[in-house]
Amino acid sequence: MLCYPFLAAAGVNQYAHGAGLVSGYLLLVAVSVCYLGIVVAAMRSAWRVHWWLVALMTVLVLLLAPLAHENVLILAAVIVPCAAARVGARTAAVLVVLGAAVCVVVPMTVPGWSTGGSWYYAVAVVFTTLLVLAFSRTATANQQLREARAEVARLASEAERNRIARDLHDLLGHSLTAITVKSALARKLDPAAARAEMESVEQLARQALSDVRAAVSGYQDVTLAGELARSRELLRAAGVAADLPTACDVVPAQRRELFGWVVREGVTNVVRHARAGRCTVELTASTVEVSDDGVGGPVGAGSGLDGLRARVSDVGGVLTAGPAGPRGWLLRVEVAA
Structure with missing residues (x-):
């Protein structure tokens, strides 16, 4: 001006x-x-x-x-x-x-x-x-989206810390208790019986170490359940009604990471572009759909959908994205059974 x-x-x-x-x-x-x-x-x-x-x-x-x-x-x-x-x-x-x-x-x-x-x-x-x-x-x-995502990241970080603490307690509580009891028992037994007890302690210790590694790797993975939880928080912060599944058991385990990426990209686009009042996520064993009742519009060039389309293509799936009449937007991924 x-x-x-x-x-x-x-x-x-x-x-x-x-x-x-x-x-x-x-x-x-x-x-x-x-x-x-x-x-x-x-x-x-x-x-x-x-x-x-x-x-x-x-x-x-x-x-x-x-x-x-x-x-x-x-x-x-x-x-x-x-x-x-x-x-x-x-x-x-x-x-x-x-x-x-x-x-x-x-x-x-x-x-x-x-x-x-x-x-x-x-x-x-x-x-x-x-x-x-x-x-x-x-x-x-x-700006509101950046603030909402920062808040979601903070809440997600806090939730993940709580999850890790809970998982470590649940995973290690039994193992460490058993190790303590068996170690104390081994001191009271003859050498042959004590050796058997210590071999059991060794197995428990190895299992506990494996459990810790699983908990830490889970902290870094993209999971469908985690993305649904984060999406619910993001939509709540953005003032969009969330119609999301409460469980993802219907989806086979090998597809949950991919479907988690789909949910992440779809919900982020709803908050950023759609000006929607409601966002819906639907899951089946072979499909995931993210839809909204916003303004719709054509697929933008160079969008984050390109990376998602590559992920879907790697597993032989099909990604469909575009306006959904009479208004809104639909992102759908289908993976062959």
Whole structure:
């Protein structure tokens, strides 16, 4: 939007002279600085500063009006989007209508102002505001997604620590107790019986070591059950109703890791792109489906589906992804039985 002050500068150059010309250029520089300050304030969520800068920029534009005449109205395409980005949809619509109306009506009522560019200025206000709103909503959604994923990662990490502690307790509790009892018993027996007991202790120790390795490797694996749990948390954090299976016993063990990747990719795309109210995951022995009731749309090039499609292809499966009528999106993977 920094191109708009340059367009307004044409009016200053045409209508102002001498000191007025210098003042006009200085005011345009100040307007540009205010806009940059608004961008920085928005990035830092300093909304009080944001509104003060919007107000200051409006005052500067009003001071510039006698020097740039009708050309100053192009700066409404800077003020209106900056204000509309921080209000609700209804208020933003009112601001857009008012901004466009000012661009059309004011040149008709001020003597000496040309009406030739009025509709151009009005269109600039409308389309610039729509562009800024779309960018703002996307940035907000991405920020919320990052926060939700960070929260899910924290919860998942905590849950995994608790799982490992529980698994180690369950896996090792019996083994270590048996080792302790058998070791104490071996001290009281004759050498032949004690040797047999110590061989049993050795077997228990090896089993305990194998159990620990299994618990640690499970911590790093992608599992269908784990992805369903993480997806439920992610959808909850994103405000999307989750219709997910509570168990995955119907899926053969050799397919659960692949189906876990499918659930991860599908649910992430629902949260990031779909603007959905509900997400559904359905499992059978040979298929997994992730669907939503969002906006749908074509398959994007270079998406994360490419990597998933390669995983599915490696096991001879088929991946289908696309809009699901009348609205929504469907991701389906089928693996031959």
